Structures are given as C-alpha cells and as structure tokens.
Amino acid sequence: FDSLCLTKAASIHSSKMSRGGIRFGDLLHFGEFKEKFARMARNKEKRFQEFDFHVDVDAEVERYAEYAKKLENVIIDTVYELNNWAQQGQRILVEGANATMLDIDFGTYPYVTSSNASIGGAVTGLGLAANKIECVIGVVKAYTTRVGAGPFPTELLGEDGERLQKEGHEVGTTTQRARRCGWLDTVVVRYTSMINGFKDLNLTKLDTLSIFDTIKIGVGYTYNGKPLPSFPSHLDVLSKVEVEYIELPGW
Structure with a gap:
C-alpha cells in the first residue's frame, strides 16, 4: 500500500468495516469501552506480532478516561x-x-x-x-492538483508544474507533501458534476494563473485515437489518454 501514497487512514476505516472499531459514544459507557479497547488491542498485537507491536492497555484506558470526563457534555x-x-x-x-x-x-x-x-x-x-x-455547490480550482500517486492526464511536468505549485502554495494539508499541479480538466469537472448534482460551481484561485501568458483547459480525452464520450472507469485507460486542450490568453 505504500505505493499508493496514503494518509494512513485506511486502518481506522478497516476497524469500522470489520465492526471492531470504537466510537465517541462508547466513552459514555466506559465499562464497555474498556472491554472493547482491550479486545481490540489484543487483536492488533496478534495481527502485528512480527513488528513487536504492544499496547499498554492500562495506560491507554487511563488516558481515555480523562478524555471521557472532558467530552461527556459535548457527545450527543x-x-x-x-x-x-x-x-x-x-x-x-x-x-x-x-x-x-x-x-x-x-x-x-x-x-x-x-x-x-x-x-x-x-x-x-x-x-x-x-x-x-x-443545494449542492461544486468548488474547483482554476487548475488541477493531486497529492501522491495516481493518473493525472493534465499534469504539468517540469518547470511550469513547479511554478504553479509554488505560486499556489500547493502543499497537502495532512501529508505536507508538494501537490502535483496541472491544467484545469473539464472532463473531471463534468464527471463530478454528474455524480454530485452541482447547482452552482465556485471557481477558485484564478489569480494563481496570472504567472502564465497562455492558459490551457482540458476539454476532452482520446484513447487509441478515438474520442472518449465520458470519464473512463478503468485506470489503465485513464493513464493512457491524450488530452484535447483549448488555449486562452492570460491576463
């Protein structure tokens, strides 16, 4: 999974989906919470024993007891x-x-x-x-960004991509990694609008594009020489598309 450049949240979601996770409301029933926490800790230790993983259950339960006291009036x-x-x-x-x-x-x-x-x-x-x-309002930058790995058809490589990243201060909120940057991709915008049902679209960070004399906008994809009617569902196709651009003068 390291190759996916994850934010390490998957383990939390996997606990939820396996029905073994702990929720805030459990703090209000602390006796049950202690049992659930101890059981979860034992399961994790068994699963990750090759990494010599150990949980001090008593110390952790004591720490969560303090959280419970502070939060009991705001858990609803x-x-x-x-x-x-x-x-x-x-x-x-x-x-x-x-x-x-x-x-x-x-x-x-x-x-x-x-x-x-x-x-x-x-x-x-x-x-x-x-x-x-x-009402659903879509929010999209005037250019496209991505943190970590994955296909990015309109990505700007080299100096222009670095300029856009620096001018837009594009750093991942959680990971603090530099975001990959590229031209606005309206194929993606149309796809996300279809899924979410945008009533309005809020275009942000137009000022960042002031560094360019010419601005490109991706308006379509072709694959194996043929136009694609929509955003491709298969990752292999997406990684091999060619982007059709329109060019507009800067300001």
Whole structure:
C-alpha cells in the first residue's frame, strides 16, 4: 500500500468495516469501552506480532478516561440533532474534506481515500435524508492538483508544474507533501458534476494563473485515437489518454 501514497487512514476505516472499531459514544459507557479497547488491542498485537507491536492497555484506558470526563457534555446523538434543526427550518452548511476524485467508490481507485468524499458522504455521514439537501455547490480550482500517486492526464511536468505549485502554495494539508499541479480538466469537472448534482460551481484561485501568458483547459480525452464520450472507469485507460486542450490568453 505504500505505493499508493496514503494518509494512513485506511486502518481506522478497516476497524469500522470489520465492526471492531470504537466510537465517541462508547466513552459514555466506559465499562464497555474498556472491554472493547482491550479486545481490540489484543487483536492488533496478534495481527502485528512480527513488528513487536504492544499496547499498554492500562495506560491507554487511563488516558481515555480523562478524555471521557472532558467530552461527556459535548457527545450527543448528532443524527437527531441535525434532523431537528432541519425540521425547524434552520440552514445547515456541510463542507466535504476531500475531492470527489478521492471518493472510495467513484474516484481513481485505488488511489483514493477510505471514505465517500462525494455528496453521498453527506447523507451517510450525517444521517440526513437525501431529499433534505437543497443545494449542492461544486468548488474547483482554476487548475488541477493531486497529492501522491495516481493518473493525472493534465499534469504539468517540469518547470511550469513547479511554478504553479509554488505560486499556489500547493502543499497537502495532512501529508505536507508538494501537490502535483496541472491544467484545469473539464472532463473531471463534468464527471463530478454528474455524480454530485452541482447547482452552482465556485471557481477558485484564478489569480494563481496570472504567472502564465497562455492558459490551457482540458476539454476532452482520446484513447487509441478515438474520442472518449465520458470519464473512463478503468485506470489503465485513464493513464493512457491524450488530452484535447483549448488555449486562452492570460491576463
């Protein structure tokens, strides 16, 4: 998995999917929490014994006991809280943490995060019905960026890519790695708009492109000499496409 350049969140999500994970609400039932934590620690030690992995269960439980005291008044059932707000007509603003192309289902798998970063993540993550969502606003940079490995058809290699990275201060929020940079890819924008149902599109960081006399925008893909009607679902195809560009004067 190291070749995927992950943020190391997969192990947390795997605990959730295997039904062995611990949730914040467990801190309110601390006796049960201690049993779950000890069981999880034993399982992890057994799984990673070749790395001489060991958990001081007593010390960790003591640390979490302090967390429980500090957090007990702010741990609530957010599903009912959010739905009550919605029923009262209050406005709820939800911001996604990752781009749709990192979505575990619809992104450039396996070069993705471990959760749903598309509009579906708002529904499954918050417990709000899909029909409660009134407006979806897409946010896209005036150029394209990516952290880590994976296909990137409009990537700018060499000096221009480095200039764009420095001018845009493009560094990964979690990893602090320099982001790969390239021209805006409207094939990706159309694909993500289809999935999320954008009502509006917010284009950001136009000023960063001021360093270029000519600006390119990717508007289509060809594969084996033939135009592709949509964003390819197969990674091998995506890695071999040729991009059709339009060129516009800078400002």
